[in-house]
Amino acid sequence: MMRWLPFVMTGALRFLGEGRLQTGFIVGGITIGVAVIVFMSAMLAGLEANFLRRVLTSQAQIQLLPPEQVARPLRNRPDEIEEAIVQRPSQRVISIDQWQTIVRRMEALPEVTAVAASMTGSALAVRGAASRSVSVAGIEPERYLRIVRLTDYMVAGRLRLASDDILIGIELARDLGATVGDKLLLNGMGGASRTLTVAGLFDLGNKGANLRNTYVALRTAQSLLGVIGGVTEIGLSVRDIYAAETIAREIAASNVVEADSWIKTNAQFFTAVRAQKNTNTLIRLFVGLSVAFGIAAVLVVSVIQRSKDIGILRAMGATRGQILQLFLLQGGLLGFAGSVTGSMLGAGALAYWHSVARQADGSELFPLIIAPGLFVASALLATATGVVAAMAPALRASRLDPVEAIRG
């Protein structure tokens, strides 16, 4: 008998040790339950983190755009009735009004960490007989790279944007038969054209984006798209990525711009994540209930099997409270032991799945995030579940009449 352990803890350990087959089976059940919870939670967290990383490193967290162009019918008299149908105007490429002022105002906001203005429009990329419609983004690299980590996606050449340089995606390079150092002719929709040198190739992990996106210097884009000195977008990074939508609304309310947060532009993803989290919560709930009923069933049987032992302990001076603690502790110990082995099994399964599950491009499906907090939470939850599940059998044990218990 270990001297430093309280009597109830010693008793709980010995009772569990003596019924080792029962204990083994229920700990096995709890292990599987906890492993499922750990595996699913960690994998979902990994998938979410992976998506967030991809989204937040490939687009601005808040995009400021020129306000939508609307048609305003003129009235001759105040009481004149408008036509029932007002045709929606086509959206021309126009600059954000007073964009330098807005950039300075954004830089002064404490929650904003980076600001970059860019000019975006359509053009036709031509090389020899081949041509492709592309989106041209004119950027100031030193600012833009603080928002979009284009360097992470470069696969060939250098991220250099002098006035005659262009960065293109690997799919566009393949279609046009171009590589680093080759010349491309870019025809803007307004009739302007520029011959540019391919300075580098990037892979954004998305075939459509690799085929359509191109990057040039801001001034090059301004002249190509016919909006000299203008920008069509101001990108922002913020300290708290989950506050982006609130900040975007505040900016839109106090400036003549439209502001879209990454949360709004990726609403479908968040709906999917919420659905997955709800499913995961339901699975956790049902696994937890199964574990709780399993522990309760084992302890109910244990109380019946050990009624004589309970009677002896009561005869020797054990209080009802000590008997209650003895069985509550057994529930807690079963939950804790199952959570430790379950966490190890879950982490092992996660590591294995991480090593075999790959995306189409061969990169990892999700980052391996084994957070100690998940294990601590699982251990606490499983231990608490064990204690709660043991409540009914423990109360029954503590209320046993010693005479009846000894008689069996």
Added chain:
Amino acid sequence: MAEAIVRLERVSKSYAIGLPAETEVLHGIDLELERGGFVALVGPSGSGKSTLLNIIGLLDRPTRGELLIAGEATSRLGDAELTHLRGHRIGFVFQAHLLVSAFTACENVMMPMVIANGRSSPRIEARARDLLDRVGLSAVADNNALNMSGGQQQRVAIARALAMRPDLVLADEPTGNLDSKSAQDVFALLREENRLSGTSFLIVTHNMDLARRCDGIIEVVDGRVRTA
């Protein structure tokens, strides 16, 4: 006259109270056990011996009357106080040995002291080993209780009953499941402990030879007491 360690005043016990099947098994018993006494409790099966023993051992409560242990009235005590009194003043030796199978012989003897103290200690272990030595089981002190013979288990139970230096040991047919040689040994051990420690013993037995070797005999017949 010696001080009474147990006194029963008009103690009755009924079961199924208020129901048509209500049965009174003990009828207004008056009884005194002297401190240091070694008394047999005899009677036919169903006479109320075990009920009387359970009431004296504070495992059961009388329906009417008063039970005093070492002069302390018990009828108004709550469950926790009765448990404390039972744990500190009364030791039990049951017929079917009734050791806790998850523990060794030594740990079974330590159990009442560990329960009272909350945890084990070197002093408690030393006391348990000393008691096992006194009942001749020091060599098997660390064996699991269930791997011992019936006689050995009953000796362990006697050592356990004495662990808290109780005023009274209640033994319910302690030799009932033993062969005659083991029964004689166990009885002699109880007698010896009574002589050495001055602990009072009340022993339920069907063996009249053993009963006659006690200081007194209390006979229970149909829920009433006759002393000899």
